[in-house]
Amino acid sequence: xxxxxxxxxxxxxxxxxxxxxxxxxxxxxxxxxxxxxxxxxxxxxxxxxxxxxxxxxxxxxxxxxxxxxxxxxxxxxxxxxxxxxxxxxxxxxxxxxxxxxxxxxxxxxxxxxxxxxxxxxxxxxxxxxxxxxxxxxxxxxxxxxxxxxxxxxxxxxxxxxxxxxxxxxxxxxxxxxxxxxxxxxxxxxxxxxxxxxxxxxxxxxxxxxxxxxxxxxxxxxxxxxxxxxx
Ligand SMILES: *Cc1c(COP(=O)(O)O)cnc(C)c1O
Numbered sequence: 001x002x003x004x005x006x007x008x009x010x011x012x013x014x015x016x017x018x019x020x021x022x023x024x025x026x027x028x029x030x031x032x033x034x035x036x037x038x039x040x041x042x043x044x045x046x047x048x049x050x051x052x053x054x055x056x057x058x059x060x061x062x063x064x065x066x067x068x069x070x071x072x073x074x075x076x077x078x079x080x081x082x083x084x085x086x087x088x089x090x091x092x093x094x095x096x097x098x099x100x101x102x103x104x105x106x107x108x109x110x111x112x113x114x115x116x117x118x119x120x121x122x123x124x125x126x127x128x129x130x131x132x133x134x135x136x137x138x139x140x141x142x143x144x145x146x147x148x149x150x151x152x153x154x155x156x157x158x159x160x161x162x163x164x165x166x167x168x169x170x171x172x173x174x175x176x177x178x179x180x181x182x183x184x185x186x187x188x189x190x191x192x193x194x195x196x197x198x199x200x201x202x203x204x205x206x207x208x209x210x211x212x213x214x215x216x217x218x219x220x221x222x223x224x225x226x227x228x229x230x
Pocket of ligand 1: 201217
């Protein structure tokens with residue numbers, strides 16, 4: 001099932017890219033494997049998938065130790081400062097940096113380990129109370145604050161768009177994300193590039209691609225519904 005789903009998602013990504021006049025290879029697919037058993041990750045791996053996203057540190061660390069070494073791990077969930085130590089050096093990209101305090105902790109730990117950590121700034125694009133992320137109007141200021149942290153490279157922006165049954169409703173938020181990236185790029189801030197726009201999930205990734213996403217995070221569409229009741 002995972003293999004078929006993956007093939008379908010990749011086909012859909014290619015179609016959406018092509019329809020938008022974009023290159024399929026400019027869009028990375030993150031398989032969001034949170035709550036799913038190792039066997040399903042292995043199935044995805046067998047089907048050629050190498051990038052996986054997790055939202056809990058514990059789970060990321062555990063799966064990281066059990067999967068082949070060429071898997072690229074992405075931390076996509078809210079990150080507490082006391083767990084930064086376990087993520088730095090393991091995650092290829094931390095998508096969910098939403099405060100200077102957290103960034104400073106990533107900076108400290110990266111310096112300690114002698115590594116440079118790639119991060120994204122998480123934006124609460126619709127200003128939802130229930131969501132993490134900095135407000136759109138604070139994005140440029142936040143970028144400027146991160147610029148001084150020499151063991152961090154800001155690679156772009158991430159957002160979790162509102163939950164909706166009508167993906168088209170999120171188009172305006174994806175468009176706004178793209179505009180923020182353009183505005184930050186125009187500021188020419190040291191250590192900050194806007195190469196990655198991490199947006200679009202199972203329900204709305206095609207629209208996100210049409211609006212410029214370079215990284216879609218797909219869980220349900222690959223692994224099926226999650227069951228949190230266990
Ligand atoms: C769970 C999760 C996803 C994947 O959601 P689906 O709707 O299952 O594709 C993407 N991004 C983040 C941050 C998530 O927590």
